[in-house]
Amino acid sequence: MATMTVIPKKKTKKVPAKGMMDNVMQQFSIAADYIDLHPNIRKILSITNNEIIVNFPVKMDNGEVEIFTGYRVQHNNALGPYKGGLRYHPTVDIDAARALAMWMTWKTSLAGLPYGGGKGGIQLDPSKYSKGELERITRRFTFALADNIGPEHDIPAPDVNTNSQTMAWIADTYMSMRPPAERTANQHVVTGKPEGSGGLEGRDRATGYGVFLNIKFWSEKNNQSIKDKKFIVQGFGNVGFWAAHFLEKEGAKMAAVQDAFGSIENQNGITVEDLFNYSKANNGSIVDFPEAETLDSKHFFATDCDICIPAALGNQITKDNAATIKATLIAEGANGPTNVEGEQILLKRNIAIIPDILCNSGGVVGSYFEWLQNRNGELWQFDEVIAKLDKKMKESFNKVFEYAQREGLDMRTAAYCIAIQRIEKAYIQRGIFP
Template identity: 65%
Template sequence: MILSKAQSKGGLLKNVKQQFNKAADLMNLDQGVRKILQINNNEIVVHFPVRMDNGEIEIFKGFRVQHNNALGPYKGGLRYHETIDMDASSALASWMTWKTSLARLPFGGAKGGVQFNPALYSQAEVERVTRRFTYAMGDNIGPEYDIPAPDVNTTPQTMAWIADTYMSTKGPDERAKSQHIVTGKPVGAGGLEGRDRATGFGVVVNIKEWANYTGQSLVGKRFIVQGFGKVGYWAAHYLSKEGAIMVGVQDESASLYTEDGIDVETLFNYSRANNFSIAGFSGAMHIADEDFFALNCDICIPAALGNQITIENAHLIKASLIAEGANGPVDPEADEILIERGITIIPDILCNSGGVIGSYFEWLQNRNGELWGVDMVLNKLENYIIDSYRRVMTRAEEYKTDARSAAYIEAIARIEVAYKQMGIFP
């Protein structure tokens, strides 16, 4: 399938470095700060044994890259995927640094995961992998030091296992103080109401701001979504409520299209009953995977893995807006092609920042012993994202540049100020 093939090409680390350097040149970033931000603070690799259901021992490899914590504790997801490695973790960790800074959160950036496909293991085995990985990480994570969250193939249940394992290693008086070791937990285990939809909801808030900024209506706009998981579904859900029409969807199992529009909730219910696969859905026709990005639409939401839009397919895109629900779905070469073609891109560190903003809310809720309702969460989330969007547009006008470079400039500038004001010890 296209999803896995494009991801396997790698290059995420190269991409994020190119994007950083472009912004750093434009803003004439302090050379000392530039050197600091070009490297990771810490790179952690752990190997740990896990007993399988059949009694055999299997060795797993886990990663955690802590890019920068000038603005606060490291923050970033954990993914369970065969492609996760040090380079991918480094790219994603640095993206988290820019994302948290852009959103004006008191966090830095980190990322990591375990190199395996959880679909090939039983739930009991995945739980043991999760708990052993948490134990192997030890004090390299902590509620005031490095706070993991869900990412590809990890869930609220995964976070609950991590929280329970971490809290179990602490003394009785410390356990209750450690609930915010992870975010993205189930609501019953200290999670945030609305966290499941925060990223997808944030994507749509950005799209609405784009429509307001350009004087357009979303009613009748045709959109396609790549990936129909946590981000893709909620983005489609909220965008359809604005009167937009979903005409195409792609996941690892199939690519669907219908000119008349696909009902979001009908497809979601089918997917949920079909092991979260859209293959075989009768409400749309199945098309070739390579034709997906060439579909006639107004808005394209890549919400799967990285490097999906490349030099090979950028010229096929008909959408006038690309809203990056995934991290790094457009590579730098494709970026230039799209900009030249006049296609607007809402960059990942802005567009999908709803997830980490929601994580911040959950972290605060746990830390302060509070409970927030979903309406309060979404209202606060919308305010944060609108503020970020408008600051990025101001930077774009100031530097006469594209939204991605403007978002990087806004994010990097905040960190540059922190280093200049705090200095470097000793």
């Protein structure tokens, strides 16, 4: 039987901030100070609502049992159900989940969605397990977590090293645990499912497409063309690939790529589709791609380019490498890829940053569309989805850009101010339960 620990709200204050949590708290404080956030609401938003840790056993293919630790942090639900991804990665811990959950709260609020923020996952390296083992791990995690998620309470989605297949296993396990009459009504317990299992057409590319759209909107505002611009991508997974795909279609050139295995460069351009096919045939690695040269990973961010897209993990751009970046625009495809010290250096160098809570919000907007589709028993066509995504992303970008221009702020602080003020308004209107 799985063991579960629910850490109550009052205890989270005693956990010292570190890593990504320290980063997101600094970002929050900058915006909260600027808008003079009400002290009581500041206290509420500074901590998480719930933190769930589950330890559960799974039988491996060789018959041995391995114990896994899974996390789900629910930061805030003032605007609606908790929403956020589940990642499978060795770096997953309670601190990372707290930070990512908080970022989701700001992201969903900024996008104007009826959601709060949550995040979680399992601390493991999925490359070390078979597909059958990953299915059993996922289903056992869902069983352990089932009382803490739900289509109107907390709605997970794919994240690093999870995908539509992972979501299908979660949905099937969760629905199997409900009474027969309620099973199909709970299909929207997760988003990012395969199209044949209630998924949304185009959801696979929504995050990367959103990154591309934000780059396009920024370029238009600055009277620039994407055509012939050079870009580099850190992380060639779902987000990095689709962002690169759409940029290439606009005439931009991919000059360098970095993944967990190594880095490559070709200043004449790396064909996105060719690299994608190569990595699929090479166990997901871009290393030794014949149309590019090997690049020292330590110098990846110093590569000559116009646009840099960090689309991997958090805290990648720091004081140690920010001064070497040659790009004039950073488009954050990952969550928290730039820490506060790194950002200060970039801003002093007049390098623009499209912040994560705006830049990669296409994924959660797509998730919202899927959730609505399932909830209402509808079936949306691809063209309709893309048109809705275009409209929603443009509204968000314009809102942030105009606020930043009007107030003389960087785009991250502007985005945070807008997101936090929406939540503050909800608390002021409703009051706080005694």
